[in-house]
Amino acid sequence: MSKNIPLVKDIGENGLISIIRAKVAGGVRLPVEIGDDAFVAGISKNYSLAVTTDILVENTHFRRDWSSPRDIGYKAIAVNISDLAAMGDCKPRYCLVGLALPGNTPVDFVKKLYTGMNESARKWNAKICGGDTVKSEKDIVISITLIGEIKNGAAITRGGAQVGDYIAVTGTFGDSAGGLFILKNKVKINAASRRYLLKKHCLPEPRLDASRRLAKTGTITGMIDSSDGLAASLRCIGEESCVGARIDLDRVPVSPHLRHLCRTGTPPLISTVLTGGEEYELVFTFPASAAAAVKKALPEATVIGTITAGREIKYYVKEQSYPLPSSEFRHFA
Amino acid sequence: MSKNIPLVKDIGENGLISIIRAKVAGGVRLPVEIGDDAFVAGISKNYSLAVTTDILVENTHFRRDWSSPRDIGYKAIAVNISDLAAMGDCKPRYCLVGLALPGNTPVDFVKKLYTGMNESARKWNAKICGGDTVKSEKDIVISITLIGEIKNGAAITRGGAQVGDYIAVTGTFGDSAGGLFILKNKVKINAASRRYLLKKHCLPEPRLDASRRLAKTGTITGMIDSSDGLAASLRCIGEESCVGARIDLDRVPVSPHLRHLCRTGTPPLISTVLTGGEEYELVFTFPASAAAAVKKALPEATVIGTITAGREIKYYVKEQSYPLPSSEFRHFA
Numbered sequence: 001m002s003k004n005i006p007l008v009k010d011i012g013e014n015g016l017i018s019i020i021r022a023k024v025a026g027g028v029r030l031p032v033e034i035g036d037d038a039f040v041a042g043i044s045k046n047y048s049l050a051v052t053t054d055i056l057v058e059n060t061h062f063r064r065d066w067s068s069p070r071d072i073g074y075k076a077i078a079v080n081i082s083d084l085a086a087m088g089d090c091k092p093r094y095c096l097v098g099l100a101l102p103g104n105t106p107v108d109f110v111k112k113l114y115t116g117m118n119e120s121a122r123k124w125n126a127k128i129c130g131g132d133t134v135k136s137e138k139d140i141v142i143s144i145t146l147i148g149e150i151k152n153g154a155a156i157t158r159g160g161a162q163v164g165d166y167i168a169v170t171g172t173f174g175d176s177a178g179g180l181f182i183l184k185n186k187v188k189i190n191a192a193s194r195r196y197l198l199k200k201h202c203l204p205e206p207r208l209d210a211s212r213r214l215a216k217t218g219t220i221t222g223m224i225d226s227s228d229g230l231a232a233s234l235r236c237i238g239e240e241s242c243v244g245a246r247i248d249l250d251r252v253p254v255s256p257h258l259r260h261l262c263r264t265g266t267p268p269l270i271s272t273v274l275t276g277g278e279e280y281e282l283v284f285t286f287p288a289s290a291a292a293a294v295k296k297a298l299p300e301a302t303v304i305g306t307i308t309a310g311r312e313i314k315y316y317v318k319e320q321s322y323p324l325p326s327s328e329f330r331h332f333a
Numbered sequence: 334m335s336k337n338i339p340l341v342k343d344i345g346e347n348g349l350i351s352i353i354r355a356k357v358a359g360g361v362r363l364p365v366e367i368g369d370d371a372f373v374a375g376i377s378k379n380y381s382l383a384v385t386t387d388i389l390v391e392n393t394h395f396r397r398d399w400s401s402p403r404d405i406g407y408k409a410i411a412v413n414i415s416d417l418a419a420m421g422d423c424k425p426r427y428c429l430v431g432l433a434l435p436g437n438t439p440v441d442f443v444k445k446l447y448t449g450m451n452e453s454a455r456k457w458n459a460k461i462c463g464g465d466t467v468k469s470e471k472d473i474v475i476s477i478t479l480i481g482e483i484k485n486g487a488a489i490t491r492g493g494a495q496v497g498d499y500i501a502v503t504g505t506f507g508d509s510a511g512g513l514f515i516l517k518n519k520v521k522i523n524a525a526s527r528r529y530l531l532k533k534h535c536l537p538e539p540r541l542d543a544s545r546r547l548a549k550t551g552t553i554t555g556m557i558d559s560s561d562g563l564a565a566s567l568r569c570i571g572e573e574s575c576v577g578a579r580i581d582l583d584r585v586p587v588s589p590h591l592r593h594l595c596r597t598g599t600p601p602l603i604s605t606v607l608t609g610g611e612e613y614e615l616v617f618t619f620p621a622s623a624a625a626a627v628k629k630a631l632p633e634a635t636v637i638g639t640i641t642a643g644r645e646i647k648y649y650v651k652e653q654s655y656p657l658p659s660s661e662f663r664h665f666a
Contacts, residue, residue, distance in 0.1 A: 005439050005441070007439055008443065016443060024460075024461040039463040043482075053430075054465050061467070098476045099388070106339065106341075107352070108339070110353075122360070128367070130384060133349050134393060134394070135393050136393065137472055138472060141390075145429055145431075145478040
């Protein structure tokens with residue numbers, strides 16, 4: 001606590017979300033409320049809206065000397081598509097863009113930002129339909145709201161994992177954090193790995209198609225994207241489903257490029273893999289009996305552990321328990 | 334132009350919106366697209382979504398030394414309700430709140446902000462369902478997205494005014510700008526007027542009910558809220574409807590409190606009335622033949638002029654043409 005007055009940085013994002021949830025509780029109950037990747041609200045006999053919003057702040061979420069305006073725009077939409085993907089078989093439809101800009105922002109930045117946003121939106125069949133542009137004093141702030149359509153009752157939340165379920169993931173972990181490390185530090189690394197890791201950081205691809213294929217199996221009990229890192233995603237599933245997990249670190253997929261970057265121990269491989277944020281893979285659970293169906297739907301998915309009773313997320317290397325590195329990404333810190 | 338590189342402040346909000354509209358053009362055509370108070374998109378056989386977003390930046394749109402956190406929250410939702418009201422008989426439903434906060438923001442600020450937002454949302458039957466909280470470096474930024482429901486084909490845009498239509502308004506004009514003037518300057522004014530003008534600035538009431546009553550007449554051809562001031566609203570209707578207007582300044586409603594504030598000529602009454610922003614009245618048009626129906630539906634509305642051919646908005650005092658004061662509010666200036 002700073003001087004007795006509690007500040008946002010003292011309680012962090014989770015503390016804030018608890019306060020906000022309590023404040024807005026009550027009223028009509030929705031199928032999925034505040035605290036998941038998106039909220040879901042019925043709109044017709046067959047369909048619900050799935051809606052998500054993300055705020056991106058210059059120098060916190062992007063830097064103009066690290067990313068082109070087009071890439072910043074592309075990623076801003078992509079990370080919201082990822083939130084919809086985390087809800088299951090969801091069709092992105094409409095997108096709103098709020099922009100706060102200092103007066104000295106070049107017009108060209110805005111044009112190229114929209115080129116990237118438009119490209120990204122169209123790729124996933126969403127349309128930019130509205131927005132707001134205002135003046136800020138210092139920071140460029142990009143606020144994206146994405147509205148998708150999902151069949152009634154089809155939303156997959158973070159809260160449905162059952163003891164005994166398998167935990168699986170798409171893609172590899174730590175690559176985006178590896179890319180960020182390269183941007184922040186002087187690093188000796190081969191050109192292909194540099195290119196690969198930077199692309200994973202600057203131009204992430206949400207797993208909308210993988211999510212659709214998984215949802216169609218009708219067996220997925222819990223799902224989340226890994227935008228705050230793998231460990232945070234697992235903790236969310238654990239908390240919302242009132243369960244624990246056992247993760248076999250040897251099974252967590254890691255790219256050869258990240259191994260190459262981490263070959264000297266800096267950055268450390270395991271904590272990069274577990275706590276690196278801005279990753280947009282899917283982390284999902286399903287009963288053991290559905291393993292064959294899931295494998296058929298998404299052969300490239302990797303099982304990394306199982307849901308356990310109790311409330312702890314435990315990491316293992318072989319049969320050795322491994323303490324979670326404490327460098328976990330924290331907003332407001 | 335600043336040093337050959339065009340900046341956002343050189344082209345202003347209208348220039349930006351033109352660029353953005355061109356960038357996102359194409360794809361599925363919606364009933365109401367970017368550039369109106371809200372966009373409207375079909376979702377079922379009977380209903381469409383009306384969606385609007387607003388970004389509020391500390392020190393541009395609100396100041397913590399001028400407004401309580403509760404009032405800031407209340408107004409943040411209210412101004413978005415006003416955008417939905419400007420679309421006609423629209424039911425606010427779901428609300429998303431994006432918050433960018435410096436780490437040193439007191440937790441208490443966030444709590445009270447949500448108290449105000451919640452109060453405001455519930456008053457108009459909307460529910461805060463989701464959002465995002467992130468860290469900013471300096472500015473507090475509040476991004477609100479509001480989703481409403483409107484009958485298919487019922488949206489009233491800025492683009493339907495016809496030559497000969499009457500132009501009418503709700504409420505009085507310039508009060509919010511008067512309140513802002515009091516906050517910015519040492520002003521001698523009686524307590525009742527001070528209270529009234531400050532309230533109009535800090536706690537505006539959107540005209541949702543008036544809009545419903547007007548829409549039910551089925552005669553409203555064009556509508557907009559006056560968030561950027563009366564003159565800007567009239568210019569928008571003119572541009573989007575490809576018409577001009579004749580406004581009788583004597584008929585524009587002015588509160589006795591604003592007259593009292595402006596009694597010495599500072600601030601000047603007419604430019605405060607015409608160009609003062611952050612006002613959330615309705616400006617709307619209808620054929621002369623509907624005058625009786627409109628008067629019955631909304632007795633407190635005031636006719637202030639008529640739509641004319643040509644593209645100019647002309648202001649008159651008696652039969653004397655009056656030049657528009659140039660102090661019009663400009664974003665990014």
